[in-house]
Amino acid sequence: MLISDILKRYNQGDRDFREINLSKSNLSGMNLSYANLSRSKLTEAHLAWSDLQRCFLLESDLRGAFLYGANLSFVKLKEALLVGADLTKADLKGAQLHKVNLQGATLSGAVLNWVSLYMANLPGVNLCGANLEGINLRGANLERANLNWTNLNGARLSGANLRGAKLYGIKLKGAFLNGLDLHGVNFSAMDLEETKMSGMKLYGSNFSGSNLQSAFMRRSVLDKANLKNVVLNQGQLKGAQFVQANLMKSDLSETDLRMADLSFTNLNLVNLRGADLTNANLHGAYLWSACLDGAIVKGANFTGANLRDADLSGTDLSDAILTGATMPDGKIHV
Incomplete structure (x- = not known):
């Protein structure tokens, strides 16, 4: 489907774009807030500065997607694939990322306060400088993750795997x-x-x-x-x-x-x-x-x-x- 067709349908009030194939598409700066993109293919898609707040991306494939500065607040990403995705400076406030695969993803400077990453797979992920206040990382795999200078005040980390993780300069006041x-x-x-x-x-x-x-x-x-x-x-x-x-x-x-x-x-x-x-x-x-x-x-x-x-x-x-x-x-x- 052409991007122009998607925009036309969206502007007409359509929000249902489930199982759509947008791999390698350029969606930078687009407003698709509240859209349902569950089980869609968005591999290597360009979504920098796009507005995806409160979208449904359940089980979607976002491997290698470029999401620099994107608005992903309160988005539903349960069991989505974000392997190697670039989420630098993205706003993920209140997002649901249960069992999401973020292996090798970059989240440097991302806003992740009050996010749920329960049992998420995050080995080697770059979270340097991210705001993780109140985040739920119970049972998450953070092996070799870069957590330098992150704000983990009030975070829930019980049962998480932090073997080999970088923890220099982190904030842990009130954390679990x-x-x-x-x-x-x-x-x-x-x-x-x-x-x-x-x-x-x-x-x-x-x-x-x-x-x-x-x-x-x-x-x-x-x-x-x-x-x-x-x-x-x-x-x-x-x-x-x-x-x-x-x-x-x-x-x-x-x-x-x-x-x-x-x-x-x-x-x-x-x-x-x-x-x-x-x-x-x-x-x-x-x-x-x-x-x-x-x-x-x-x-x-x-x-x-x-x-x-x-x-x-x-x-x-x-x-x-x-x-x-x-x-x-x-x-x-x-």
């Missing part, structure tokens, strides 16, 4: 990352306030200087992680594992650390005022000049820990295990 394996990743100086990171593998990761206030990290593994000078006050870290981690000078005030494993951890100069360390394991931990004023340490294991010059005022040690611990005055507890 539960259960992910991001060990060794550099999270330094990031705003991770209220981020959901429970059950994660984060051993060897770098969080130095980051804001983790009120973060959820229950049962996460952070062995040998660098958490120096982080803000973790009022965090939820019940059952988390910090073996040999560095938490020096960090703020852990009023943090829930019940049953956490902090053995051989560097907690020098840490603020643990009002923290709950019930049944926590601090065997061999370093707590030089740490503040534990008002901390709950019932059943906590301080065996062999160093508490030299620590502030224990307002702390009830009667139910704590202190065998072999160096007390604030330098004496060894027997």
Whole structure:
């Protein structure tokens, strides 16, 4: 069908163009908003700056399509093929992209806030600098994806595959990352306030200087992680594992650390005022000049820990295990 025929039908009020073949057609700058193009062939079509808002493109073939700057807001793209498509600076706000194949697609600078990419296939996709606030990426395949400088505040990433993904300079405030394996990743100086990171593998990761206030990290593994000078006050870290981690000078005030494993951890100069360390394991931990004023340490294991010059005022040690611990005055507890 000729493009002129499509425009004529569209201007006459027709919106049904299902299963149409527009491969390699030049539709740049055209207004086809609200049209139904489901199961259509648009491979390598030129759609730069076109208006496709609220269109139906269900199961359509857009492989290699050029969609630079296109308006795709609230479009329905469920199970569409966008392999190798160029979506640079495209507006995909509120779009539905369930199970869409975006392998090798370019989405640099695209607007993707509040988009659903549930279980989408995105290996190697370029999302550098994209606005992904509130995006649903649960179960999505983002292996080797370029996520540098993306805004992922409030994003849902639980169950996503991020192996080999580039994550430099990303924003993750309030994001859902539960259960992910991001060990060794550099999270330094990031705003991770209220981020959901429970059950994660984060051993060897770098969080130095980051804001983790009120973060959820229950049962996460952070062995040998660098958490120096982080803000973790009022965090939820019940059952988390910090073996040999560095938490020096960090703020852990009023943090829930019940049953956490902090053995051989560097907690020098840490603020643990009002923290709950019930049944926590601090065997061999370093707590030089740490503040534990008002901390709950019932059943906590301080065996062999160093508490030299620590502030224990307002702390009830009667139910704590202190065998072999160096007390604030330098004496060894027997």
